Amino acid sequence: MGNNAADIIIIGAGAAGLMAAAGAARTIGNSGRVVVLEKMPRPGRKIMITGKGRCNFTNVKNWNEFSGHIHPKPNFLKPSFYNLTSEKMIDFLTAYGMESIVERGDRAFPASHLASDVVDALVRAAEEAGAEVICGKEVKEIFHDASAESFSLTCSDGSSFTCSRLIICTGGLSYPKTGSSGDGYEWAGKMGHSVKPLFPSLTAIVPKGYKDFPTRTAASFETAGRGHIHRREPLSEMGKMLCGNQLKNVNLTLFIDGNEVQSEFGDLDFTDGGIEGPIGFKVSRKCVNAMINGSKVTAVVDLKPAVEYEDLYSRISSLWNEISKDRRNAQRLYKDRFRILLTKVLPQSLIPAFVKYHPNADHKTLSKALKSWKFDIDGYVGYERCVITAGGVSLEEITPKTLESKLIPGLYFAGEVLDLDADTGGYNLQTAFSTGYLAGISAGKEIGVR
Numbered sequence: 001m002g003n004n005a006a007d008i009i010i011i012g013a014g015a016a017g018l019m020a021a022a023g024a025a026r027t028i029g030n031s032g033r034v035v036v037l038e039k040m041p042r043p044g045r046k047i048m049i050t051g052k053g054r055c056n057f058t059n060v061k062n063w064n065e066f067s068g069h070i071h072p073k074p075n076f077l078k079p080s081f082y083n084l085t086s087e088k089m090i091d092f093l094t095a096y097g098m099e100s101i102v103e104r105g106d107r108a109f110p111a112s113h114l115a116s117d118v119v120d121a122l123v124r125a126a127e128e129a130g131a132e133v134i135c136g137k138e139v140k141e142i143f144h145d146a147s148a149e150s151f152s153l154t155c156s157d158g159s160s161f162t163c164s165r166l167i168i169c170t171g172g173l174s175y176p177k178t179g180s181s182g183d184g185y186e187w188a189g190k191m192g193h194s195v196k197p198l199f200p201s202l203t204a205i206v207p208k209g210y211k212d213f214p215t216r217t218a219a220s221f222e223t224a225g226r227g228h229i230h231r232r233e234p235l236s237e238m239g240k241m242l243c244g245n246q247l248k249n250v251n252l253t254l255f256i257d258g259n260e261v262q263s264e265f266g267d268l269d270f271t272d273g274g275i276e277g278p279i280g281f282k283v284s285r286k287c288v289n290a291m292i293n294g295s296k297v298t299a300v301v302d303l304k305p306a307v308e309y310e311d312l313y314s315r316i317s318s319l320w321n322e323i324s325k326d327r328r329n330a331q332r333l334y335k336d337r338f339r340i341l342l343t344k345v346l347p348q349s350l351i352p353a354f355v356k357y358h359p360n361a362d363h364k365t366l367s368k369a370l371k372s373w374k375f376d377i378d379g380y381v382g383y384e385r386c387v388i389t390a391g392g393v394s395l396e397e398i399t400p401k402t403l404e405s406k407l408i409p410g411l412y413f414a415g416e417v418l419d420l421d422a423d424t425g426g427y428n429l430q431t432a433f434s435t436g437y438l439a440g441i442s443a444g445k446e447i448g449v450r
């Protein structure tokens with residue numbers, strides 16, 4: 001075997017690739033060579049930015065609950081998940097020196113709160129099992145020789161590699177500076193696989209009038225993709241008023257072409273991107289998909305979901321009576337008394353934007369406005385800042401129990417490159433770990449030993 005020949009090559013040393021390397025190397029032991037080719041100078045660049053640097057690496061919910069957070073076909077993940085459950089992943093990382101803690105929502109983090117500890121443990125697991133992780137190797141092209149049952153890879157530095165089993169773990173398209181540039185989708189397509197339409201998910205959705213586009217031309221809208229509004233576009237006056245507000249325990253309902261499609265309760269943040277935070281992200285998948293398909297999207301925020309409309313109406317009426325009867329307010333104008341009412345039902349920082357959105361609101365219509373603050377959605381933040389790429393290599397053409405291609409024996413896909421994505425909460429990384437590990441083990445078994 002030449003120096004650049006291996007039994008199993010894994011492209012990408014991210015979450016899926018490092019687990020694939022550990023799985024493959026553990027399975028074949030000393031009787032074969034496992035090589036990981038990573039284009040970045042260091043492995044796991046994306047893991048380093050996960051969970052705001054704390055890396056929410058899994059979620060310890062059982063399969064029944066876990067699977068509800070996986071899209072579009074949770075059952076595809078089942079064999080991978082049972083082979084490496086969230087609990088087993090925690091034990092796996094503990095065995096390589098990383099302690100974990102489980103926080104609210106069953107989300108697991110490294111006890112050190114450092115994402116780098118996850119990367120270190122994964123690299124240790126792969127290397128101690130015998131895999132070689134080679135960084136700074138960008139794979140450019142893949143040639144499949146069906147008669148020889150082998151793959152040849154060429155890299156951007158002119159080097160080449162061969163292998164009999166190839167695992168593609170190149171991730172998605174988000175945060176391209178971490179190394180994810182979508183190469184895996186292109187190779188999959190060239191090798192005859194279908195790739196389901198790709199779109200950004202777990203991303204900010206942008207209300208109409210939230211951003212100013214002084215530098216934008218019609219042509220740049222076209223090239224950016226339908227509905228894509230770059231994160232760096234400046235905030236409008238309205239955007240500035242809303243940005244920074246963090247709403248706790250509100251309800252967000254998504255309407256597509258006038259039909260209610262999703263309703264989520266929880267926390268919502270207005271950021272420099274638009275609406276995000278846990279419930280903003282939750283609705284973003286359906287929202288982006290709809291916008292790409294040319295549908296009209298509206299998001300309605302209920303600021304008082306715990307109170308029925310009638311109860312809120314009577315509560316506001318009595319507050320209004322108190323304010324009106326208060327002698328200190330006798331000389332005040334209606335708009336000033338109404339302002340006092342607003343301070344009793346809204347956080348101070350939200351009032352300017354609320355008033356601008358509801359210029360005709362009065363004490364009689366306030367309860368309605370509080371329970372249904374309507375935002376027409378203009379677009380969404382794209383791959384420059386989304387958390388995950390939805391769509392990918394079609395699951396129809398991959399065997400769930402092995403992650404092997406049904407079209408090309410010896411070829412495997414794992415992680416975000418597949419048409420699998422999940423909600424926030426540690427589900428995405430666990431999906432990458434589980435599919436990567438099973439792909440590695442499956443490829444290793446084909447080589448033969450143990």
Ligand SMILES: Cc1cc2nc3c(=O)[nH]c(=O)nc-3n(C[C@H](O)[C@H](O)[C@H](O)COP(=O)(O)OP(=O)(O)OC[C@H]3O[C@@H](n4cnc5c(N)ncnc54)[C@H](O)[C@@H]3O)c2cc1C
Pocket residue numbers: 011012013014015016017037038039040043044045046047049050051052055056057058137138139140169170171172174175178179180181182183184386387388414415416417425426427428429430432
């Ligand atoms: C800001 C942010 C925060 C996130 N937070 C969380 C979180 O807290 N919890 C969670 O579960 N998920 C989180 N995610 C999602 C999670 O990071 C991904 O689901 C996961 O990293 C996917 O793993 P992967 O191995 O498929 O891809 P990646 O981790 O992206 O790895 C792919 C690797 O392939 C390499 N590569 C690509 N092309 C080539 C090539 N041609 N040659 C060689 N190498 C190549 C890349 O450099 C990269 O290292 C977050 C994502 C982002 C962007």
